[in-house]
Every structure is written in C-alpha cells, then in structure tokens.
C-alpha cells in the first residue's frame with residue numbers, strides 16, 4: 001500500500017498495523033521529519049519515497065526519492081498498490097485523494113479535510129474513513145431505520161479552563177489534548193471544536209444524513225451513537241487508539257485483538273456535556289453549515305490560515321474562531337460547481353484571511 005504522511009501520528013499508527021499484519025509498503029510520503037522517515041525506509045523497504053522539500057533530498061536514504069506535491073500524485077499514478085492511506089494534514093491532502101480515486105484505488109482516508117472541502121466531488125464508495133467517530137458510526141450501522149447520529153467530542157485542551165482565561169492561553173497549553181496524541185493542527189481544531197464541525201460534515205457526506213449532532217464525553221471512550229427510529233440508542237465504545245479504525249480501513253474486517261476492551265468497572269463513570277457556544281464560538285455555525293455543506297471549503301481555508309497564525313504566535317487562541325466566523329460571514333454565498341471552483345474559493349479565502 002501507499003502511506004501518505006507516514007511520519008505523522010496516523011502515519012506511524014498505520015505502519016504499526018502494517019508491521020502487525022505484515023503488509024507490503026510500496027510508497028512512503030513524508031514532509032520534513034527525515035530521521036523518522038529513514039527509520040521507516042530501513043524497516044519497510046518501500047520502492048518509492050516522496051518528501052516535501054528539495055533541500056532534504058540528500059539526507060534521505062533511498063535511491064528513488066523525489067519531492068513536492070506533483071511527485072506525490074505521480075507516485076500514486078505509477079504505483080501498483082490497491083490501497084492508499086491518506087494521512088496528510090489539511091488542504092494538501094485533497095489532490096492525492098482525487099488522484100487515488102481517479103486511479104481506481106481504495107482510500108483509507110484520515111485526511112478529513114478532503115471531504116470537508118470537496119465532499120460533493122468525491123465518490124464516497126471509494127473511501128474507508130480513518131476517524132474514530134466515523135469508524136464508530138460505521139460499526140454501529142444496522143439494517144434498521146435511523147433517526148439521528150451523534151459523535152462525541154473530548155472538549156479539547158480548554159474544556160475545563162475558566163472562560164475568561166481563554167484569551168491568553170499559550171500554544172503549549174493548546175497542544176495538550178486531554179485524551180489523544182495527535183498532530184498539532186488537529187489538536188488545535190479539537191480545542192476550538194472545529195474538528196467536530198468538520199466531523200459532522202464528514203459524517204454528512206459518508207452517511208448521507210443531516211440529522212447529526214455532537215456532545216462532549218470527557219474520557220473519549222464512547223466515540224459515536226446512533227438513535228434508531230424504534231427509540232433505542234447504540235454506542236460504540238473502545239479505548240482511545242486510532243489503531244482499530246486504521247486496521248478496519250485497511251483490512252476491511254478484523255477478528256484479531258487490536259485493543260484491550262474497555263473495562264467499564266475500572267472506568268466507573270462517564271461524564272457528558274453540551275457543547276456551549278460561549279466556550280466554542282464556532283458551534284454557532286453548526287446549523288448553517290449542515291444546511292449548506294458548500295461552506296466547508298471556506299471554513300477549512302480560514303481555519304488553516306488561522307491555526308497556522310496561532311501556532312506562529314501571530315494571533316491569540318480566540319482569534320482562530322473569530323477568523324473562521326468572519327470568513328463564513330463574508331463568503332456565505334459560495335456555490336462551487338466544479339472541483340476547479342474549490343481550488344479558486346480556497347485561494348480567495350486564504351488571501352482574504354492573510355490580509
């Protein structure tokens with residue numbers, strides 16, 4: 001298989017599954033973490049390697065290594081693998097998702113931004129989501145009439161902070177997720193609740209449903225719930241590890257133990273909370289976004305610019321949501337008709353947010 005973003009949180013977990021099931025790795029794609037990449041090359045012996053930048057080429061221990069976004073697309077096109085794991089972060093992941101579909105490959109998709117920005121141009125039948133909540137929803141699906149679907153949120157790094165302190169929180173505090181060890185961008189998205197907004201959009205595309213909501217479950221042990229029309233609710237419970245969703249996304253089915261089951265007596269209690277807009281201002285957009293998924297490309301572009309500014313120390317934590325809300329307010333009429341429109345809108349919103 002091909003692993004895009006092999007040195008990241010999902011990438012490393014994917015290679016853990018590849019090791020466990022002795023899966024062949026044809027292509028590794030990474031950014032700038034050449035040390036980890038070289039260790040992966042040594043262990044998995046890929047035929048082809050792609051990295052982000054030309055200046056790092058000489059440091060990669062491989063005789064077929066290229067760089068840049070086009071090289072990622074070429075590597076997908078020239079490969080014989082049937083499966084692509086897309087664990088790139090952000091808008092960068094969209095073209096590889098489209099290319100993999102075009103080449104008839106199955107995609108194990110962690111890059112939720114692909115669906116957020118361009119869900120209506122993506123054939124969902126080619127995707128297996130690598131996202132704990134959507135894996136949970138998929139696991140719970142039965143041949144019964146569904147009323148609504150719920151995903152859970154941890155509440156992110158600042159769920160227990162006093163509201164008045166949020167204006168002055170640090171980058172280090174924001175990166176301290178209570179339950180999951182993930183890349184920086186998604187960890188900030190969790191703290192603002194933008195990750196959950198993305199996940200509602202992701203669920204809308206994957207399951208073709210709009211009756212969707214999210215609640216906070218502070219231990220991240222329940223990942224998803226389905227309310228059936230008969231009045232019963234089922235919940236997906238698993239320890240907080242991405243290895244289970246990754247194993248299913250790659251293998252299709254799995255009867256071996258990937259995780260230890262949750263010991264409910266040891267857990268003893270669970271706590272649920274409503275997602276309040278005072279703490280998570282982005283949640284004001286929930287209904288508007290679910291009624292108009294075209295806004296995903298706007299929200300994603302504004303959020304990527306804002307998160308990058310926050311991580312560079314240029315803006316405060318609360319400014320992230322402010323920038324997203326402002327961009328949605330300005331671009332609430334977008335109507336992408338082609339995939340090219342997605343790239344145009346993304347560019348325009350980024351220019352607006354950078355200025």
Ligand SMILES: NC(=O)C1=CN([C@@H]2O[C@H](COP(=O)(O)OP(=O)(O)OC[C@H]3O[C@@H](n4cnc5c(N)ncnc54)[C@H](OP(=O)(O)O)[C@@H]3O)[C@@H](O)[C@H]2O)C=CC1
Pocket residue numbers: 004005006007008009010011029030031032033034051052086087088089090092110111112113130131132180181182183184185186242
């Ligand atoms: N982490 C998690 O548990 C979950 C993540 N997701 C989603 O999965 C995706 C990946 O998340 P995560 O693994 O946390 O992110 P990370 O930041 O940990 O990993 C991102 C990966 O992309 C690589 N990369 C970045 N820029 C480039 C580039 N220009 N060219 C090539 N490679 C590049 C990085 O390389 P390098 O590090 O070498 O620079 C790294 O391998 C995101 O869309 C996220 O929302 C979804 C659910 C759970």
Ligand SMILES: CC(=O)[C@@H](O)[C@H](O)COP(=O)(O)O
Pocket residue numbers: 131132133152153154155156180189190191195196242
């Ligand atoms: C592991 C995973 O799927 C993440 O998307 C996780 O859900 C993020 O945590 P939050 O629930 O805090 O957004």
Ligand SMILES: [Mn+2]
Pocket residue numbers: 131132133199
């Ligand atoms: Mn998730």
